[in-house]
Amino acid sequence: MSLPRATLRLAALVAAAVAVLSLAGMALQYRLVADRLHAGQVALLAADMEGLGALYDQRRIIALRQAIDYRLAAGGPGLLLLLGKQGQVLAGNLAEWPGGVPRTAAGFTPEGAAVFTVDGARHLGVARDLPGGFALLVAHPLAAADATLAALRRGIAGIALAMLAAGAAVGWLAARRIMARIRAINALADRVAAGDLDARLPGPRAGDEFGLLETHVHAMLDRIGNLNRATHRLSDTIAHELRTPLNRMLQKLTRIAGQETVVDDLRAEMRATIRIFDSLLDISRAEADAGAGGLVPVDLSALAAEVWDLYEPLAEDRGLTPAAEIAPDLWILGDRTLIAQALANLLDNAVKFCRPGDALRLTLRAEGGRQVLALADTGPGMPADLRATALDRFTRAGRDRAVAGHGLGLALVRAIAVRHGARLELPPVAQGFAVEIGWPPLPPEARG
Amino acid sequence: MPDPADPLILIIEDDAETAAAVAAIARGLGTRVALAATLAEGLAAARAGDPAVIVLDRMLPGGDGIAALAALRAGGSTALVLVLSALGRAANRVEGLERGADDYLAKPFEPDELRARLRALLRRGQMQVLDNDLIAFGDVEIRLKARTVHVGTRHVPVSPREFALVVHFARHAGQVVTRMQLLETVWNLHFDPQTNVVDVHVGRLRRKLEQAAGRPLILTARGEGYVFFPVPAVEGA
Numbered sequence: 267m268s269l270p271r272a273t274l275r276l277a278a279l280v281a282a283a284v285a286v287l288s289l290a291g292m293a294l295q296y297r298l299v300a301d302r303l304h305a306g307q308v309a310l311l312a313a314d315m316e317g318l319g320a321l322y323d324q325r326r327i328i329a330l331r332q333a334i335d336y337r338l339a340a341g342g343p344g345l346l347l348l349l350g351k352q353g354q355v356l357a358g359n360l361a362e363w364p365g366g367v368p369r370t371a372a373g374f375t376p377e378g379a380a381v382f383t384v385d386g387a388r389h390l391g392v393a394r395d396l397p398g399g400f401a402l403l404v405a406h407p408l409a410a411a412d413a414t415l416a417a418l419r420r421g422i423a424g425i426a427l428a429m430l431a432a433g434a435a436v437g438w439l440a441a442r443r444i445m446a447r448i449r450a451i452n453a454l455a456d457r458v459a460a461g462d463l464d465a466r467l468p469g470p471r472a473g474d475e476f477g478l479l480e481t482h483v484h485a486m487l488d489r490i491g492n493l494n495r496a497t498h499r500l501s502d503t504i505a506h507e508l509r510t511p512l513n514r515m516l517q518k519l520t521r522i523a524g525q526e527t528v529v530d531d532l533r534a535e536m537r538a539t540i541r542i543f544d545s546l547l548d549i550s551r552a553e554a555d556a557g558a559g560g561l562v563p564v565d566l567s568a569l570a571a572e573v574w575d576l577y578e579p580l581a582e583d584r585g586l587t588p589a590a591e592i593a594p595d596l597w598i599l600g601d602r603t604l605i606a607q608a609l610a611n612l613l614d615n616a617v618k619f620c621r622p623g624d625a626l627r628l629t630l631r632a633e634g635g636r637q638v639l640a641l642a643d644t645g646p647g648m649p650a651d652l653r654a655t656a657l658d659r660f661t662r663a664g665r666d667r668a669v670a671g672h673g674l675g676l677a678l679v680r681a682i683a684v685r686h687g688a689r690l691e692l693p694p695v696a697q698g699f700a701v702e703i704g705w706p707p708l709p710p711e712a713r714g
Numbered sequence: 715m716p717d718p719a720d721p722l723i724l725i726i727e728d729d730a731e732t733a734a735a736v737a738a739i740a741r742g743l744g745t746r747v748a749l750a751a752t753l754a755e756g757l758a759a760a761r762a763g764d765p766a767v768i769v770l771d772r773m774l775p776g777g778d779g780i781a782a783l784a785a786l787r788a789g790g791s792t793a794l795v796l797v798l799s800a801l802g803r804a805a806n807r808v809e810g811l812e813r814g815a816d817d818y819l820a821k822p823f824e825p826d827e828l829r830a831r832l833r834a835l836l837r838r839g840q841m842q843v844l845d846n847d848l849i850a851f852g853d854v855e856i857r858l859k860a861r862t863v864h865v866g867t868r869h870v871p872v873s874p875r876e877f878a879l880v881v882h883f884a885r886h887a888g889q890v891v892t893r894m895q896l897l898e899t900v901w902n903l904h905f906d907p908q909t910n911v912v913d914v915h916v917g918r919l920r921r922k923l924e925q926a927a928g929r930p931l932i933l934t935a936r937g938e939g940y941v942f943f944p945v946p947a948v949e950g951a
Contacts, residue, residue, distance in 0.1 A: 509802060509821045510732070510800055513800075513821040520735075540820075541908070544803050572901060572902075577911055579915055579918060603805060603903070603905060606905070607905045610903075610905070611908075614908045614909050617909060675908075
């Protein structure tokens with residue numbers, strides 16, 4: 267089913283959009299905080315360098331050594347290291363010069379500050395070559411800033427998950443609301459397609475786009491209903507207006523004497539003409555009435571046996587091998603005359619197209635929740651290019667031009683199947699032609 | 715000259731041409747004929763004339779003839795009604811019969827078909843109650859309860875459907891019975907199949923009877939049907 271899938275898709279889309287947007291916002295904020303923290307570290311370094319630079323200006327290396335010893339004794343954070351000409355440690359809290367810090371002669375500024383790791387802890391520091399072969403390193407630990415950023419990242423991850431869940435929930439609810447209204451319209455369309463042209467949605471229409479859609483659908487259905495009624499009236503009128511003059515012609519034929527063959531031919535032609543428009547009227551009426559009620563309990567087993575009984579001797583006379591297997595007591599809700607007409611049309615076709623020696627088999631059985639009426643023969647079958655349009659009006663095979671018929675037989679069978687909510691299928695067979703009609707069964711308690 | 719003792723056929727039909735054709739067929743059967751062109755006229759004529767058979771159109775000035783059937787019966791008419799209508803699809807016929815018509819023929823109709831049906835209705839109106847077990851014509855005997863057919867002492871084996879056929883023929887002995895009538899009464903099917911399925915059934919029955927009797931009992935009537943002549947030129951029960 268596509269309906270829940272559409273709901274899910276819409277919900278997922280809303281959730282993803284919400285999550286992506288909030289993630290982007292939070293990423294931007296994270297970037298700002300990280301930059302701000304880095305700038306703070308650089309400012310600390312700058313202050314240190316400036317202080318050390320002032321001391322160096324007064325008394326050079328001696329002042330630096332004293333300041334470093336004093337700072338370390340005071341227990342300040344960070345790393346300090348002053349090396350002598352031969353690389354020996356003059357002052358500081360590092361045993362040796364760490365790697366990863368570029369040494370420049372840029373003076374007492376934080377320029378060229380770099381991140382490096384000592385004993386697993388990240389530091390931001392600057393290294394300087396001082397005149398006379400001395401070297402100085404000043405660094406601050408990044409642990410506090412890193413912890414802040416880690417907490418921020420954890421927060422962002424949590425919020426992102428929460429947003430995703432909330433987005434999914436909101437999306438689901440919104441999609442459900444929309445889909446429920448679409449579902450209502452779909453259900454209406456289904457009922458109409460099943461034949462209930464008078465089906466409408468209950469209650470007043472809302473003022474939104476859905477309300478407008480419902481109003482449009484209703485207007486459309488009203489129009490279809492009107493057209494349908496007009497068609498019914500028209501078919502009765504056509505029947506009357508064409509049959510009356512045809513009738514006069516037929517009565518006048520009796521006054522023609524001495525040309526019996528011509529008169530008989532004319533009669534036959536007129537009868538064929540009437541049969542064509544009877545079939546057309548039957549087809550359109552059956553299609554228009556589809557699903558409209560007015561059906562009564564019919565013993566399909568008995569009816570199939572009766573029609574079979576009517577055609578079996580004819581099939582035998584034409585040299586066919588007829589066989590019937592009719593399960594007893596299968597009932598449906600139907601129109602006896604229409605069902606008999608459908609079966610008679612199928613049998614007419616079979617008898618017409620099969621050759622002596624062909625088998626003709628009628629079966630009626632309960633299968634898969636349907637009463638399946640199947641007729642199969644081993645005749646010439648149906649040309650492959652005709653299968654797609656076989657059930658349309660006026661479809662006839664080129665090879666059948668010589669055989670009497672108007673190409674309405676199967677179209678009428680289909681219309682009658684539609685009228686009864688039955689499924690008509692032309693299952694492929696190795697040899698011949700097969701047709702299956704699956705009628706909706708009538709439970710025993712409903713037979714009245 | 716029409717004799718007042720002859721049965722009356724009332725034709726309620728607004729198409730003059732059709733009415734004239736029906737009237738000609740009715741007169742050919744030796745009946746008196748009354749014509750009415752509207753429903754109201756027709757109902758009045760039915761009350762006044764006590765017709766044996768009414769030929770009733772459906773789409774009449776004044777309404778649907780079928781709808782007037784109830785009024786007709788309520789007025790005390792015992793006439794048999796044959797609906798003759800352009801509403802000729804199977805569904806219309808079934809509807810007409812269900813709503814009280816005794817027979818239903820679609821326009822355009824074959825004159826032979828109408829003649830056969832009118833004759834059947836006229837005869838039904840006059841028919842004596844038969845022995846409710848035995849129908850006999852000379853040496854042809856049909857027993858309804860035992861469902862057997864004998865010609866002289868020879869038993870003619872018939873299928874249940876053939877038995878129904880021979881009974882129908884027997885009840886209309888000497889008259890033309892059309893294929894459509896047989897399909898309607900013996901098979902209770904109200905549509906016109908493309909092939910003449912009925913011919914095969916009648917043919918089989920005819921061969922069986924002819925074999926037993928040594929003479930043809932069912933003859934093909936020119937045009938539209940069959941005639942059952944159990945005793946040449948003599949009809950009896």
